[in-house]
Amino acid sequence: MGITLAFLGMLGFFVGLVLLVIGLIKKKKMKGGLVLGISVVVFIIGFIMVPINDTESSKDSKDKEKVETTAKPKEETPEEKAAREKKEAEEKALAEQKAKEEAAAKAKAEEEARIKAEQEAAAKKANAKTIDYPQLKKNPDRYKGEYVKYTGKILQILEGDNITNIRLAVTPTSYGYNPNDVIFIEYSGYTDFVDDDIITVYGEIYGSYSYKSQAGFDIALPGLLAKEFE
Structure with missing residues (x-):
């Protein structure tokens, strides 16, 4: 709105200036001065309103962004929910399977280490000697x-x-x-x-x-x- 008034005021200013010049040349009273004055006032009003409108536009844009940001998320469709739950169940099953495999591998390693230690101890005991x-x-x-x-x-x-x-x-x-x-x-x-x-x-x-x-x-x-x- 402010930009429009400023533009019209500027246009009127030039029109009034032209009429004023023509009146001076013909030495006749014309309405150029009046048009010129009105145009200046309109231009000034429009110029003042430009930042106001810009501020309001910026505020409206930010409010719109805020509304969009805080908007309620889209609800899942039954198909999307089923797909998500299936994926989560598969991931959980894989994690549980991995944990079982790791636990089994650890238990196996510990058992092998125990057996090896017992075998080494038995071998040392069997080969133990008595020094005079x-x-x-x-x-x-x-x-x-x-x-x-x-x-x-x-x-x-x-x-x-x-x-x-x-x-x-x-x-x-x-x-x-x-x-x-x-x-x-x-x-x-x-x-x-x-x-x-x-x-x-x-x-x-x-x-x-x-x-x-x-x-x-x-x-x-x-x-x-x-x-x-x-």
């Missing part, structure tokens, strides 16, 4: 990591903090076991053994274990990390 005590006592570090087997008599057993320590006499004699041929056993856990029990232990030599006796003497014994008892 004088050789072991002379240099325990030489046999570090060796998987060994010893049968002997418990001279002392101590437990605490889920750790069991045993001093085991391992050299048989005609009267029992030599109390001077002793290995020091460390075991993670507890046992039902007590002093004077005869046991067989399987484990790894880790070197030398040193401690002070009650009399204040430094004592070093071959050390063994126990894995299994019989």
Whole structure:
């Protein structure tokens, strides 16, 4: 609306200007001045209304966009709903199948690892050797990591903090076991053994274990990390 008035005002301005010039030339009173004045007023009004109309148009456009944005979404047709539900059911079934397969694969891997560990332990146990005590006592570090087997008599057993320590006499004699041929056993856990029990232990030599006796003497014994008892 404002643009139209501005255009008409400008057109009237030129028409009034032409009439005014013609009247001056012919020295006659014509309505050119009046037309010119009216045209100027119309042009000014139209010019003022242009930004107002633009603002209103912009506001209307934004309101329209807002209405379109907040418009209620289109409802699904029965066919679309059925297709969506079918797709969701298929995706759920695939996810469940994948989870089952992964769980089965994990269980299989764990079972295979358990069987392998048992087989390795059985093989180590079957191949465990007994090192002559004088050789072991002379240099325990030489046999570090060796998987060994010893049968002997418990001279002392101590437990605490889920750790069991045993001093085991391992050299048989005609009267029992030599109390001077002793290995020091460390075991993670507890046992039902007590002093004077005869046991067989399987484990790894880790070197030398040193401690002070009650009399204040430094004592070093071959050390063994126990894995299994019989």
